[in-house]
Amino acid sequence: MNHERGLKSVVFKIISSSKGLTLAMVFIIAGAIVTALFPPLVLERIVNLLIAPEQVPLNLPLAYFGLLAISGLFESGQNVMITKFGQKVTRGLRSEMCAKLQYLPVAYFTEHEPGKITSRFVNDVDAVDSMFTNGIISMFADAFKVLSILAVIFYKSKGLGLIMILITPLIFVMTRQFQKQILQAQLANRIAISKVNNHVPETIGNIRMIHTLFRQKYMEQKYDDYIEESYRATDKSNLYDSIYSPIVIFISACIIASMMILAALGGQVQQFFGITVGTAVAMIAYVSRVFEPIESIGMEIQNIQSAVAGIKRINEFLQEPERKKTDSSITNRELNPGNGPFIHFDHVSFSYDQEKTLENPIFNDLCFTVASGEAVTIAGRTGAGKSTIFRLLLGMYSPDEGRVLINGVDADKIPDTQKRKLFGYVEQSFHQVAGTVTDQISLFDPEISFTQVEDAAKLVGLHESILALAKGYDTEAEHAAFSQGQFQLLSIARAVAASPKILLLDEITANLDSDTEGRVLEALKRASQGRTVISISHRLHENTLNQRIIQIGNQTKEVI
Structure with a gap:
């Protein structure tokens, strides 16, 4: 397609x-x-x-x-x-x-x-x-x-027809000129009004400095200038608008008068322009109807x-x-952990700037493996590429060289339909969606049942807190009044609701106090059971959630 x-x-x-x-x-x-x-x-x-x-x-x-x-x-x-x-x-x-x-x-x-x-x-x-x-x-x-x-x-009337054929383009040109002038005046007015709207809060926000520097008169004069600019633009627009209609009426009257005078003349002129009284009435009606569509055409252009x-x-x-297109033939069964390495970065080189891949790569010949069920921490300086590893794993980017493999399948070829069953991703902050507490966990995924939502909430220790809400799981999230720690627990529940095989944790305790961090870590230990866990956090390692650190930087090495 x-x-x-x-x-x-x-x-x-x-x-x-x-x-x-x-x-x-x-x-x-x-x-x-x-x-x-x-x-x-x-x-x-x-x-x-x-x-x-x-x-x-x-x-x-x-x-x-x-x-x-x-x-x-x-x-x-x-x-x-x-x-x-x-x-x-x-x-x-x-x-x-x-x-x-x-x-x-x-x-x-x-x-x-x-x-x-x-x-x-x-x-x-x-x-x-x-x-x-x-x-x-x-x-x-x-x-x-x-x-x-x-x-x-x-x-x-061939004579009147010729007059109308000659005069119609002139009327159109005149109409367009008036419309352009009116539109320019309206645009100038909008610009002036925007200056006024910006000037007022700027004055209020800097009122102390204005008083200190005795700039009241200056600010007052600027305000008056903007108002005057708006007035001139509006006045110009109204002027063109007011004189256009009389001009059109005058032209229409001139055409009709010319038609009547020429029709009243004798000889060949009368034959060329001659019309009956009834025809004259009809022509007056037709002439008046020409101007409206001409004016409309100008605005439509x-x-x-x-x-x-x-x-x-x-x-x-x-x-x-x-x-890059994914492979729709890949099934969930193919992604089940085997006996070999579950996750394998095979000589991966990557840069966000494709034109400077060789000059300044994020990774160069990055190699490491993660076994099924293993928990590891990615460590490294800021900008070393810790979050980029997650993006490559999720198939959001493709490596410039080498391969990122999950159970032998290229990560960037895994179809989107399989990813939630494969990955659970917990970020530093919770991203709320419009909907109920249930929707926060399921993300409107029809394949996630309410039982799975409840199980995920129980796993992270939020079930009782949710039941205490006015409508329980049907409470609108904006009315739930969760604390920062509870939102982080909700984020973990969202990540594990689809029973993923891999859990990705991105500095999830960075913004939490020590008491809240303890609750989140306990929830993570429960959520990590039976899953492969990759995290970006030294503090998680210090709390014995992970058994191994993979240090990335100029040279990748594993710390046991």
Whole structure:
């Protein structure tokens, strides 16, 4: 399965999987365009009959108002369908991006800040959503509306049609210029407001220093400058907004007046522009309807332009190189400890910076073995690579040279579905998830039963404390009010809930007091029974949990 996809493939996938929705949207948009053309034509017929004078059949007024209602329904339906399609694209895009997350290497998450990754899922996807809900589809619909109206005007009066064909591009250019100026003013206002919002807490936070240095007037003047900047930007935006509508109304009136004057002239000019009174009424209606979609097209182009950067960033994310594929054929049975070494680092060399692997490796020809059921401590200076050993064991990284083997299987080939049954990982601090106490231990894993959750809690000595909570195991974790030591015990319970064969302990008593540390160590001794344990902590060795230290650094050696 290829997970390197872009926005285009997501849209095509949605269109192919939602053909009914796509066809319905096209039909409703076409209906909105076509039905909007008929009311002025019916009105033309009614006016011509009144001028004749002839009796107006009742069905004509009924048809006029009926067509107006149908046109309004199609217009509303168009907005609903476009919004629904945009939401489908947004949902499909976020689903594709979430699916991509599980295939990205750990290096991606260490090289990119969480906030920047989140912005791709929120800001960039929202920009794409705006492009579909009020962008590309709406723009095509409005463009067809303008073209269809111009076609009808040209059919009714070639002279007026030529005038409209010449004037429409000029109106569009004028509209875009006004919109750009308004948007620039709005952006300047947002910048000024952000300065004001930043200035106030900065002033309050440094109020003593401001008083000490007698800078009150300076800070006051800066605040006034930002307020004035915001006022000027807002005033400019309001100015453009207020004069645009009168200009459009004036242009519309000039076009209609020109049409009437030219139609009233004699000779060939009258033949070229000549129209009936009913047609004139219809033309007035059509001319007034041209300006609204033109104005909308300008904003839709703006939305599309704003979304371009978001699309580029999303496509870059979806095309990020993926981590090495695991072997789905590996089963839990193959990972059961055998007679040989259970864990084997076989001449491993590794560096986080691939371009400088040979210049500054974290490891160079690292070799050690851990037997099944053995407990060892990894020791070494800061930066020696103790935590990196865990990451290589967990298959989060692949060695540059050599192999990391678990019962003869390469660690980076073990499928994710097998890892929780193989590894239990206890970190320095507990990472809480949204949910109940049960969820903290099971991590929503459907394969972990409530009995296993209870057994894990009993093993670490938390069962009675959990039962004392208002709702026991169903208590929301944020309301459990656990102490730091209890959270660490909860972390151990989470690690052993799936009965893993290997327990990885990363400085788990570093932040605990001596009394709490004793409780945690006792829980660890119980949790370590029958498991292979690798820890990063001298203090655990001092408490006789481990029997052997593996010293890593410039030269790896084992201390018995």
